Amino acid sequence: MYSKRHWRRLIKQEKESNFDLRVGEETVTEEIRGTVAGEISAVAAPELVQVEENNEHHLRLPLEEKLTLWAGKHSETRMCFDDILEIFRSEGFSLPKSSKTLMKIEKAPLRPVAPGSSYLLLDINIDGAPLFKSNNASLWPILGKVVGDTNKNVFTIGVFLGNKKPFNVSCYLHDFILEMQALKDVGFSIGGKQFFVSVKCFICDAPARAYVYGTVGFNARNGCSNCIQTGTRVNNTTIFNTAVAQPRSDEDFKLRRYGNYHKPMLDSCLSLETIGIKMVTQFPLEPMHLVDLGIVKKMLKALLEGQTKNFKLRPESKNSISSRFLSFVPYIPDEFARKPRSLVELRRWKATEFRQFVLYTGIVALKDVVPEEYYYNFCLLHCSYRLLSVKETYQDNLEVATDMIKHFIELFPDIYHENLVSYNVHSLLHLTQCVQETGFINSFSAYPFENCMRKLKRYVKNPSKILEQIYNKVTREVFQIKMEEITKKRLNKYEKVIGIQTPTYLLNLKPKNKYCLLKTGTAIAIQSFGPDGQVLYGNNC
Incomplete structure (x- = not known):
């Protein structure tokens, strides 16, 4: 195993050789491409080059693939691989920060x-x-x-x-x-x-x-479960700073x-x-309590109760935000469990309402109403949360989301009071690491479990033999789930398809449910459905 100093020396020798390297663009001529590839391969996997020195295909592999082959051949830790990538990046190579991004590691259920x-x-x-x-x-x-x-x-x-x-x-x-x-x-x-x-x-x-x-x-x-940073007690609240300390490890x-x-x-x-x-x-930070019921709720309460440093929201501004929320109601699709409510009812908001605010409605409701620095700080949270919530692209956006979250935390004490930088705000710095290790945010959210918890409480009808009541209901529920069939299409009284229902979305001809985005990236407004419900007819938006 090479030391970091040896890696730097090899890279320096390579950069001083007779070729020009630009970040994101190769300018190596075809005559010396094989030579350069051989040098890079010797740095990445010396033993592999000795075995396959006559393999022309291997010599022409990109640097990313050679590093991946090297990692597969040698039993190095992920932390070691990340350090090597950091050395390459410091020398001007365009490589990701994380080995998981480079190797495109995916989790199969x-x-x-x-x-x-x-x-x-x-x-x-x-x-x-x-x-x-x-x-x-x-x-x-x-x-x-x-x-x-x-x-x-x-x-x-x-x-x-x-x-x-x-x-x-x-x-x-x-x-x-x-x-x-x-x-x-x-x-x-x-x-x-x-x-x-x-x-x-x-x-x-x-x-x-x-x-x-x-x-x-x-x-x-x-009390931070992800790093060893020590907070301070201020007015019976533990306050943390805006930096990450040495991370805790399983070992x-x-x-x-x-x-x-x-x-x-x-x-x-x-x-x-x-x-x-x-x-x-294997104990990721749970986003429903950390972000929705933690940070987003804290930000809204601080905004309404005047706990911000340099401004106080006027009553007419509060009314304007509430009016915008209520104006969204006819256009909120049925996939959302709750419709937007006025800020007057903020104390009664549920976790799904705070999530809807930070991911969907807040970016519109707050625009041109709150000060620019508050809106910018909110947009940092909105964008990073959104990037980490998209299953198909979250791995490609980990670095961007990490930078946004760091900037959000850095600005937090400047907009709010320092005593609001509590456990939840500090723990947000570790969220992207949890996403990298576990999956996109929704894959480790507590929302499905909270729904089941509420269902278990409904099973109890009287205060005697509580566990027996729950057991009897759960046993019957299992058989019902086995017998249940998912409805894939909705029919009217004339047996005509008027909607499509799946476990994740609902499409019909109502204004709030008729808009969808195709895989090609085209947004359409549905006008009708085919006889079997598998074909959509609509117009481009």
């Missing part, structure tokens, strides 16, 4: 492991919720979801009932761990096909994550090297680690 066998990944959610307003009874269910399921069906694994959260988290997770170990090693069979099961990630909010971790809470001075967590960050006499993490769970990288 279903992967064959043997003839007649398949490998299933699960997302696991752990959270608590109060059951009644009249007493302290609360539910702590363990929920699961198959990765890649377009229907987003959430199933119940187990439920704890008590007046507070389970005291011993090891006992709480004991049966789950034993069952997951069996499913991972032995699997199960359906229709003669063998399935093995593993966990992709745990989707938890900050309090639940600290509970399962066995660590201090998020409001502690060293250091396993060896308990973070001192008082780990709570004593708690072995929950040891239990999860016995089934191969990585306690840092």
